[in-house]
Amino acid sequence: MTVRPLDELLEELRVVRLPLRTRFRGVQEREIAYVRGPFGWGEFAPFLEYEPSEAARWLSAAIEAAYEGWPSPVRDHVPVNATVPAVKAAEVPEVLSRYDGCRTAKVKVAERGQALQDDLDRVAAVRDVMGADARVRVDANGGWDVDQAVDAIARLAPYGLEYAEQPCATVEDLAALRKALARNGVDVLVAADESIRKAEDPMRVVRLDAADVAVVKVAPLGGVRAALDIATQLPVPVVVSSALDSSVGMAAGVALAAALPDLPFACGLGTVELLAADVTDDSLVPRSGEIGVRPVVVDDLLLDRWAAPRERWEHWMRRIAACHAELV
Numbered sequence: 445m446t447v448r449p450l451d452e453l454l455e456e457l458r459v460v461r462l463p464l465r466t467r468f469r470g471v472q473e474r475e476i477a478y479v480r481g482p483f484g485w486g487e488f489a490p491f492l493e494y495e496p497s498e499a500a501r502w503l504s505a506a507i508e509a510a511y512e513g514w515p516s517p518v519r520d521h522v523p524v525n526a527t528v529p530a531v532k533a534a535e536v537p538e539v540l541s542r543y544d545g546c547r548t549a550k551v552k553v554a555e556r557g558q559a560l561q562d563d564l565d566r567v568a569a570v571r572d573v574m575g576a577d578a579r580v581r582v583d584a585n586g587g588w589d590v591d592q593a594v595d596a597i598a599r600l601a602p603y604g605l606e607y608a609e610q611p612c613a614t615v616e617d618l619a620a621l622r623k624a625l626a627r628n629g630v631d632v633l634v635a636a637d638e639s640i641r642k643a644e645d646p647m648r649v650v651r652l653d654a655a656d657v658a659v660v661k662v663a664p665l666g667g668v669r670a671a672l673d674i675a676t677q678l679p680v681p682v683v684v685s686s687a688l689d690s691s692v693g694m695a696a697g698v699a700l701a702a703a704l705p706d707l708p709f710a711c712g713l714g715t716v717e718l719l720a721a722d723v724t725d726d727s728l729v730p731r732s733g734e735i736g737v738r739p740v741v742v743d744d745l746l747l748d749r750w751a752a753p754r755e756r757w758e759h760w761m762r763r764i765a766a767c768h769a770e771l772v
């Protein structure tokens with residue numbers, strides 16, 4: 445990826461603030477900056493607490509989208525999972541009803557301020573709505589220690605789990621958990637997410653035998669090519685997931701999923717449904733459980749309609765400058 449001059453990146457900058465339908469990972473709205481190049485728009489939306497050292501990879505992904513485009517797809521549709529935030533069990537049917545035809549659901553668990561019973565109720569509700577043949581995975585975002593994870597996963601396992609994503613925070617704990625689950629006869633796969641996307645060395649998960657499945661996200665890994673490179677080096681199956689993007693960022697995730705030689709799992713690319721607004725009127729959302737590989741046409745009127753307050757533009761310009769300094 446060739447880093448473009450800063451003034452060029454800022455020339456056609458747009459910044460929006462999109463409301464979410466449901467609170468997700470602690471946020472109620474999503475601020476997103478867009479840069480524009482010969483290949484179209486690139487999305488730059490590292491979460492607000494990320495430092496430039498980490499956020500710089502998100503800028504690489506945006507530059508790749510705008511100035512280089514993506515590798516050729518090997519498939520024209522990608523299967524997608526429904527994503528269920530840490531809502532009350534009673535809200536599950538409404539959340540799931542937004543994901544047309546999805547037969548896999550990912551359920552957030554271990555939310556701060558909630559109890560294991562909330563997770564059990566939510567997962568039970570998902571199983572109930574989706575039926576016995578659906579696939580259900582959970583994502584704890586590192587919220588459990590090893591003992592809590594063994595207990596929680598053993599109690600969730602009867603609902604039938606495809607895998608548990610990032611049950612514990614560290615790679616060491618994931619490795620210890622896998623051993624403890626095996627000792628206790630709990631047959632649930634462990635997936636690594638943060639241990640790959642936020643790690644200095646994504647391959648450490650493999651060396652420590654800490655995961656059965658790897659979650660791979662475009663923006664945190666620095667672009668479609670970079671993520672493809674990591675995905676093809678990982679000796680475990682890969683699940684492509686999003687970073688809570690608008691349709692512009694989602695298209696990059698779809699491009700990665702479409703370019704992977706093997707795609708054994710549904711992808712976490714349905715999260716445009718979590719947004720209450722988008723920058724295109726033809727959002728990249730699942731239909732019949734899949735997203736078709738296609739370009740996203742951004743609507744200038746929607747960029748205006750959802751434009752962030754002016755002082756936030758200043759913030760994003762400073763942020764892009766700081767990330768740019770990391771890349772050059």
Ligand SMILES: O=C(O)CCC(=O)C1=CC=C[C@@H](O)[C@@H]1C(=O)O
Nearest residue numbers: 469527550685686687688712715
């Ligand atoms: O994987 C999915 O179903 C959707 C994406 C998703 O869950 C996430 C997107 C963005 C930030 C993360 O907290 C979260 C995740 O942990 O996977």
Ligand SMILES: [Mg+2]
Nearest residue numbers: 583609610637
């Ligand atoms: Mg995750």
